[in-house]
Amino acid sequence: MDINLQETPIRKINDIYFKLEYKNPTGSVKDRGVSYQITEAIKHGHKSFVISSSGNAAISACFYAKKLNCDLIVFVSPKISKGKLAKLKSEKCKVVVSDKAVTDAFRFSKKNDIYNLRPSNDPNGWIGYRALARELDKQIGRVGSIFVPVSSGTLLYGIARGFGDLGYLPQLHAVQTTVVNLISSYFDSDYQKTDSSLCDALVAKTTSLKSELIKLIKKSKGFGWIISDPEIKRAWFYLKDKSIITSYEGAATLVAVRKAKEKGFELDNPVVCLLTGKYY
Incomplete structure (x- = not known):
């Protein structure tokens, strides 16, 4: 895939x-990493994902999750640029704005057994x-x-x-x-x-x-x-x-x-x- x-x-x-x-x-260059992460995860039965991002990786994840019929929840900082936040919302992503986006995404992933796409934590990142x-x-x-x-x-x-x-x-x-x-x-x-x-x-x-x-x-x-x-x-x-x-x-x-x-x-x-x- x-x-x-x-x-x-x-x-x-x-x-x-x-x-x-x-x-x-x-x-952005994030398409290269994120598309690979999602396609590999799908091969192992994953269809739901979460990601914490400063913007570009989330935008990429939203695009490829939608393309491959997967669910995605995005955690972003309140400091995210207005342009990137607007792009995410225009793509109708599920966006959670949090002061602790990385931590909250990690906890959400563990609690709900959902694949975390944060590249630095993913062996495929x-x-x-x-x-x-x-x-x-x-x-x-x-x-x-x-x-x-x-x-x-x-x-x-x-x-x-x-x-x-x-x-x-x-x-x-x-x-x-x-x-x-x-x-x-x-x-x-x-x-x-x-x-x-x-x-x-x-x-x-x-x-x-x-x-x-x-x-x-x-x-x-x-x-x-x-x-x-x-x-x-x-x-x-x-x-x-x-x-x-x-x-x-x-x-x-x-x-x-x-x-x-x-x-x-x-x-x-x-x-x-x-x-x-x-x-x-």
């Missing part, structure tokens, strides 16, 4: 390749992202460096495993914000902590993948970058002028590339920025 996603396009601007993951059916490595290798050849927005790290981990399947590992660059930077702060100390960020999808304050991701980044000779809102805004408008309308998380990857160059970091070419979602 696999769902075959179409390849997303590549745009090259100067010496950087931009992978336009916002061209996926629901507008990273597997769908492996396809990105194969796709990039097909589109541009051997990838030198890839910059990825990181929340719980499931996406970056899946990409790394995908490249491992191909027999090589490009430089892995984790991109995080001045608010939440569990991974990148191991590498980058050139930032001032803030209380808020434009990147409302990069919110994971804990992840079981932390040590593994740091090992992979070090093994790949990559780095972790912490990006500020003013830098993100400038990059977002730059991409907009190039007719690339992506999320702030995607724009942050461009800032990270620029920061790496400014600091004299030796990037392996070709360089890829993963634009993970659409702009709301």
Whole structure:
């Protein structure tokens, strides 16, 4: 019952390749992971699901649950962007707004024996992202460096495993914000902590993948970058002028590339920025 996603396009601007993951059916890279999770769970008899999400994963889960005739309940934080909440409601998802969305979704899953799609807790959460490595290798050849927005790290981990399947590992660059930077702060100390960020999808304050991701980044000779809102805004408008309308998380990857160059970091070419979602 696999769902075959179409390849997303590549745009090259100067010496950087931009992978336009916002061209996926629901507008984000989450389609790759969530569609795999649901189809695999269905194979094992599951037809009801719950998910806690900052927005994109919930939107994706709503789409594929409906497509595959499954039930879904979504738990979101009150801090979810208005655009994403409106999208969820337009899809007629069952949405619960909670100050403790992750905890409440977990408890609901346990109490009702319903499959929890939260990627960081699901053994299948990273597997769908492996396809990105194969796709990039097909589109541009051997990838030198890839910059990825990181929340719980499931996406970056899946990409790394995908490249491992191909027999090589490009430089892995984790991109995080001045608010939440569990991974990148191991590498980058050139930032001032803030209380808020434009990147409302990069919110994971804990992840079981932390040590593994740091090992992979070090093994790949990559780095972790912490990006500020003013830098993100400038990059977002730059991409907009190039007719690339992506999320702030995607724009942050461009800032990270620029920061790496400014600091004299030796990037392996070709360089890829993963634009993970659409702009709301």
